[in-house]
Amino acid sequence: MKPFFVQIKCALGKAYTVATAIADAEIASEIYSTAGGYDLLVKFYLSEGEDIGHFINEKLHTIPDIVDTYTIITFRAF
Template sequence: MKPFFVMIKCELGKAYEVANDIADAEIASEIYSTAGDYDLLVKFYLEDGQDVGKFMNEKLHSIPHIRDTRTIITFKAF
């Protein structure tokens, strides 16, 4: 399984709702609130060979109140 992280910018006042929707969808490993340019940092895992872009479009971008995302692809844990 390959981990990757997504920083999510939400509509104002909607970060908790977005976090709850992601948790309810059971698609994330971990969800954190953050300070700064983005509201949430979410860790996902995909099976080897699964398409990150397709996952993002079908599973994450369909959640209401997400304004922007930044995906961080990971290679190796130390």
Template sequence: MKPFFILIKCALGRSYEVAAAIADSEVASEIYSIAGEHDLLVKIYVEDGTDIGHFVNERIHCVPGIVDTRTIPTFKAF
């Protein structure tokens, strides 16, 4: 399994709704509300060899209330 992170910017007032929708879809390992430029930090695990861009497009971008995302792939855990 390979982890990656997604920073999500939500429409005003919709961060809890977006977080709940992602949690209900059971694709995320962890979801955090954060301060700053983005509203949510999401940790996701996928099988090795999974196309992360396709996964994010199909499973995350379809959630209503998301304005922007930034995907952060991981390489090695220490």
């Protein structure tokens, strides 16, 4: 399994709604609220060979009130 992270900017006042929708979809490993330019930091896992772009486009961008995302692809855990 390959981990990656996505920072999510939500519509004003919708961070908890978006976090709940992601949790209900059971697609994320961990969901954190954050301060700064993005509202949420979410950890996902995909099997080797699965396309991260398709996953984000089909599973994440379809959730209402997500305004912007920033994907962080990981290489190795220490």
